[in-house]
Amino acid sequence: MDLLILTPLAAIVALIAAFILAKSVLSAPTGDEKMNDIADAVKEGASAYMNRQYTTITYVAVAIIAVFAAIAFTQEGQASTTWWWTTIGFAVGALFSALSGYAGMSIAVRSNIRVAEAAKSGLPGALKLAFNGGAVSGLAVAGLALLGVAGFFYLFDSVLGLADPVNPLVGFAFGSCLISLFARVGGGIYTKAADVGADLVGKVEAGIPEDDPRNPAVIADNVGDNVGDCAGMGADLFETYAVTVIGALLLGYFLIPEMANPSEIANFMKLVEFPLYLGAFAIIASIISVFFVRMGKDNNIMKALYKGMYASAAISLVGFAWITHSLFSGFDFSLITLEIGGVVGLPLDTTWLDLFLASVVGIFVVVTLVLITEYYTSTKYSPVRKIAKSSETGSATNIISGLAVGMESTLVPTLILVVALFLSYSLAGMYGIAIAAVAMLSVTGMIIAMDTYGPITDNAGGIAEMSNLPDSVRENTDALDAVGNTTKAVTKGYAIGSAALAALVLFADYIFNLQKAMGEEKIVFLLNDPVVLTGLFIGAMLPFLFSSFLMEAVGRAAGAVIEEVRRQFREMPGIMKGETRPDYGACVDIVTKSALKEMVIPGLLAVFAPLIVGFLFGPLALGGLLIGVIASGLMMALMMSNGGGAWDNAKKYIEDGNHGGKGSPAHEAAVVGDTVGDPYKDTAGPSINPLIKVINTVALIFAGLIASIGGILL
């Protein structure tokens, strides 16, 4: 029997587990009619937005499919087959990415009301329910990603027996990250435009509390949590998973020596299959780990959530040791292709233990990244407290301090990543880096669960507030939500950290693709070559430009919301008295339109920037661009995600009664910081991960064409 079939099967098991867990979540009671009214409004708004978002994206996807199909027509032989399967892979990747987004959103808009209801009877039950809601999303997303990659590979390799069963997967990778980019960008703009708009008129101008039902933008705000934080994040981690595994598969495939005979190739295919087996085991570990999340006697919520993540990492590690030993204990590495553009692919003296240790490096990265992110964004440590203190002297010093904390927070993650890079490369060459990146994925399910948990509890609080539930309910949801900012920041740190490693693997794949396309010619990327540097500078600039677009977009869309809310307050004076129901739909509609309009240009920038640089300045400049965008994107993403999280929690820390508490001048200053942090951490910052991936996969797909043209300006 072909053991490989186990890998898509494990994914299906995860999907079934997600389904069963979803049934159990949905069986929880949903509360009274008023609660249901509100929850329904949020659900409808979210579904309506998602439908329109994916309709818009479909146009882009169809255009790309047309271009790919046209290219496939012009090619011949194996190139044509590869392009056809790339096209199909793209379509399926896009579809799965959309499904991941839907899965995250659907369960979240159904869990929130049930969590609000459960919060009536205490913290532990509500925590469990909220986490389980998140876990549905986590298992579904990771399951879909593994199913897509493992299923396609099984189809190409074992069923169809394609001569090149690996390269068409890049289409799947591209589809998944392109759609994720749009979902992250569109959802990110939606959620923050609604949030900023609702806050600025509601809290600041009208002086009504957050989630007050008199605020016409309140439903849009709650919709935003679901389409941005749940759907966008689900799509984002879907592509993180898919692209990382595909990058590793490709690298393993490229390492197989060209002169190997069929039986040798069958043996070497283990290098390709290895990442899939790791993923399959990890996803089963994730299912088991769901049961580890429960609150101890200390009522420590963060600790309860961490239990799941640590369990999943620990179980995975045991499995990884077993898998690595089984596959590679007697493996002969001495025939491996050694060099990738002058760099070691896989050393001759590699052992199974080296590969296992490379996976340990990946787990080390996850754990340390999580801890350092918590340090920078939790109310318990000095960075957040420093921002809170600086709020005493006004919003300007709050902003200066938050910017500084964001910038400073690049230090340790960068050091963690370079140590990981250095160690995994020393252990097992470029392939070691790929394995470390894949090992990081083992906790994807739990990370998504922790992240989705945040907006579920946030929404639960909103529903409690809007349906006038007793204060004790809101207190419980607030307690649950308090760690939400940190878990969200953790997810982003995790995603960008894994992106950095994965992108380096993709870069190695890119070099392989170029070498294949250019035949005998060796391709070497010199750091001091002005052509390479041309690309590198442009690449380093792109995350800045991209972030600027997104920040501006949020500003513009929020402005439209503000005007609409002001109009409603002006024209319907009954709203503030609580006599007239505001026109929630009008706000939802405005944010929807704005988000869809604003998401297109940044998305196209990601696709066209590498193509323009590649076709104008050639493959060397494009390589420089890839590294430039990784290096500067990593810093920007860390700065914005952590800085924004710290601002948000500095406000929460003040609201907890420090520096004068709610309503004090310090609190007012902290609200400004929080508002600035919103597009920083929830729109621009998290969109950089898919940005990097889209640019890398575009480069991979077009490497052959670009190599054959070689740069129009050269």
Next chain:
Amino acid sequence: MDLLILTPLAAIVALIAAFILAKSVLSAPTGDEKMNDIADAVKEGASAYMNRQYTTITYVAVAIIAVFAAIAFTQEGQASTTWWWTTIGFAVGALFSALSGYAGMSIAVRSNIRVAEAAKSGLPGALKLAFNGGAVSGLAVAGLALLGVAGFFYLFDSVLGLADPVNPLVGFAFGSCLISLFARVGGGIYTKAADVGADLVGKVEAGIPEDDPRNPAVIADNVGDNVGDCAGMGADLFETYAVTVIGALLLGYFLIPEMANPSEIANFMKLVEFPLYLGAFAIIASIISVFFVRMGKDNNIMKALYKGMYASAAISLVGFAWITHSLFSGFDFSLITLEIGGVVGLPLDTTWLDLFLASVVGIFVVVTLVLITEYYTSTKYSPVRKIAKSSETGSATNIISGLAVGMESTLVPTLILVVALFLSYSLAGMYGIAIAAVAMLSVTGMIIAMDTYGPITDNAGGIAEMSNLPDSVRENTDALDAVGNTTKAVTKGYAIGSAALAALVLFADYIFNLQKAMGEEKIVFLLNDPVVLTGLFIGAMLPFLFSSFLMEAVGRAAGAVIEEVRRQFREMPGIMKGETRPDYGACVDIVTKSALKEMVIPGLLAVFAPLIVGFLFGPLALGGLLIGVIASGLMMALMMSNGGGAWDNAKKYIEDGNHGGKGSPAHEAAVVGDTVGDPYKDTAGPSINPLIKVINTVALIFAGLIASIGGILL
């Protein structure tokens, strides 16, 4: 006669011209006693700070001299000689850098009062006087830089006949940029801590206008303009000039083939001398251009200032054509060393015209960078107006918009630089890039003049305000000052743009030094080598970490000022009534101490980061670090300088009566943006240029040692 003697002589002519111009500025009337009182307080505060700053820096410099001397002792033969002269060069470079800072500060604190007096009788006279004050600084700084480089080279080559007359110059480069870094950092912290502190308590809390004599921090604020914007900037552009020319000299020297015979070498030395001749001609052009600055009938101040810059560029270009033709029209390039780490040093088919065109590229960079910077920071264009408009919805949207403008402003300068890189490299290899960078220096004198002009008029306004001169005087100084934000942003864009090109030349020099140290072994920096990437990621992170230190430092120091001002208001109620003179000295003292304390760690970070990476991970990682710090530093510097300038002018635009004018909610929001922009644009942003240079020169100096160790962890 050795024509080379003309190059230090031209520098001396510039210094004499500066002296004569200074005499003419100082002969202008100084106004009444009250004005003199205030101006004297500023002068004394500035001198006191500068003395203490340079005393502190002296400790660092002496420590470095001791280390260098110790290394020189351990070396033998030519290496020992080179290290000794490097040590002496370091000391002289440090001294000259300090002198440049002094020159900028001294003339500024004497011009301000005279400009205030001249403003009584109209705009044109005051403009001319303020610009001439700036021009003294410009000619002095450029003159000192050229004198140092050309004088040392003449000494080493023509007088002492050193076997290696070029490498010891790196000591001079290191000395100049290290001291400049401290001056930029210390001065930047000083000026912004005083500014932010004075504004937050004075304007925001006490509700008194800017420059009100009742504000105890007002003198410190005015002192800050001089020690930060004048002295810091003077030192900064001094090192920009010195390091760029030295980088070009080194590259020219390395291109000389090792097997050349003495007469061939004499001929090839033209490549080394060429940058010096360009500098000598340009400095004479600068002297002439001073006379071009005068206001037309349209009263357009910016245009008047640009006349000087364009004149200087145009005259230089004519001279460059003549010099290039004279030196290279019959030159045989076919013996040149072709390769630097796999990259073309100077193509065999280079002609004098190619070299001249490379210098045209440099001028093109200056002009386009100036124009794009003006676009992003002037009240006339949409970026600043967008920020002003977004202030209507509060400080949060103002900040979001300003952050976005800063990020967006990286696009065009990056494209300008990569086009320049690509063109100058296509024309004449790496040497072409060096010549483009040197050509950029031709306008240094004028740029410094335009920049110093800003704080002079700013201070003149302060003196007018504090000594109760008629409103018409303040109006005139305000009109002059309005373009000051733009000219200051222009200077920073210019400095960082030139730093990017110069740093690439230094990187080529670094590779040459490594190759020399490693003998036969070829050194190749592969972009996909994880060791190189380790350095590259760390390098990309450094500008973020460095900026974070500086932003925090300003926050802390400003906090100390705020507390002191509050204390004075509290304990001396007579101050607000105008009956008691505030204790200005106490504030000056506090800022001085804070700035000196805070400047040490960022300074040491710049020195030790490359050493740690180099000695731990070896020369390849250090090379990666150099490129990483250039790429991300370029973006950060552009973002912060332009963003800060735009914030400042958005406030000015509102104060001009737009969006509600002074005192409106939009104005209040814009003040917050301006305050955030202060450390952004005047502390962190401009310090990145010397940061990049220090890291590069440290790498150059220690290349040999690091190559011999090769990385402890490898």
